[in-house]
Amino acid sequence: MAPTADQVADEYRRLQSQLSGEAAAQVTVAYETLLNPLDLERTFPLYAEVVAQIIEAARQSAAVLAGAFYIAHREASRVLGEVPAIAYAGQLPPALLSTSLLVTGPVRVKRLTAQGASPAQAAAGGRVATARAAIRHVTDGGRATIRDTTRRDRLALGFARLTDGDPCYFCAMLASRGPVYESELAAVGDEDDPYHDGCGCVPAPVYRRADPWPGQAREYESLWKDATTGRSGRAAINAFRRAYEARQRATREGAQTA
Numbered sequence: 001m002a003p004t005a006d007q008v009a010d011e012y013r014r015l016q017s018q019l020s021g022e023a024a025a026q027v028t029v030a031y032e033t034l035l036n037p038l039d040l041e042r043t044f045p046l047y048a049e050v051v052a053q054i055i056e057a058a059r060q061s062a063a064v065l066a067g068a069f070y071i072a073h074r075e076a077s078r079v080l081g082e083v084p085a086i087a088y089a090g091q092l093p094p095a096l097l098s099t100s101l102l103v104t105g106p107v108r109v110k111r112l113t114a115q116g117a118s119p120a121q122a123a124a125g126g127r128v129a130t131a132r133a134a135i136r137h138v139t140d141g142g143r144a145t146i147r148d149t150t151r152r153d154r155l156a157l158g159f160a161r162l163t164d165g166d167p168c169y170f171c172a173m174l175a176s177r178g179p180v181y182e183s184e185l186a187a188v189g190d191e192d193d194p195y196h197d198g199c200g201c202v203p204a205p206v207y208r209r210a211d212p213w214p215g216q217a218r219e220y221e222s223l224w225k226d227a228t229t230g231r232s233g234r235a236a237i238n239a240f241r242r243a244y245e246a247r248q249r250a251t252r253e254g255a256q257t258a
Helices: 005-034 040-076 094-114 119-152 169-176 182-188 217-227 233-257
Strands: 158-162 202-206
Touching (some): 005 040, 040 094, 119 158, 169 217, 169 233, 217 233
8 A cells, every 4th residue: 555645754754863863973973072172172173074074965865865755745645747856955055054063062162161061061062962953954954855846846835844753842833833835935924934953843745725734733733722722922832832741741651651
């Protein structure tokens, strides 16, 4: 039996997560072996050069993976007609990537040290932040490929956010809003759905307004409605966060006692 569009999307998300995780592990090795927290200025240039190569190679792989997913997902969605040329994501601007590595590495280490952290604690804080940023940079190669190809596709209406199995409340909240349609983006002048460092979410094309929402988005929508009745703005967001995090705790506790 041929896979459904939802199954194709979930497998793609899993593969992108695996790819970005492997890249983050390589970046962590480079961080631990090339960046000396006691000699940041001298050791940063070589470290940044090596890490940039790791991230760009993985980002290219993420774009290729996204292109293959786009074609497979379109077929699984039973969309007829010519497939648009895949808009593979380009290279990150070197200055942007260098700044990211500087902020998550040396700048963070110095700030943590100034706050009283030991050299080991400060280095660990920078290592974690850098790995999470690497995950975003790599996965963004796939996200940009899907987003820009969707905009080339005359049969695509927009895209929906597919979360991982344990998203943060913010990602769950965005997924609860359902698909983002190109007509809506044009009206508000918005370009992107936000993705934070370490985020495991990916976009999936939407071809019909009646298409099922991917993943757990409908569950998050229901939770949003239940938790935010009579609230708006920041109060609604805070209420959803409390309800969502309580739900996640209950799920984890249930799994531990099973």
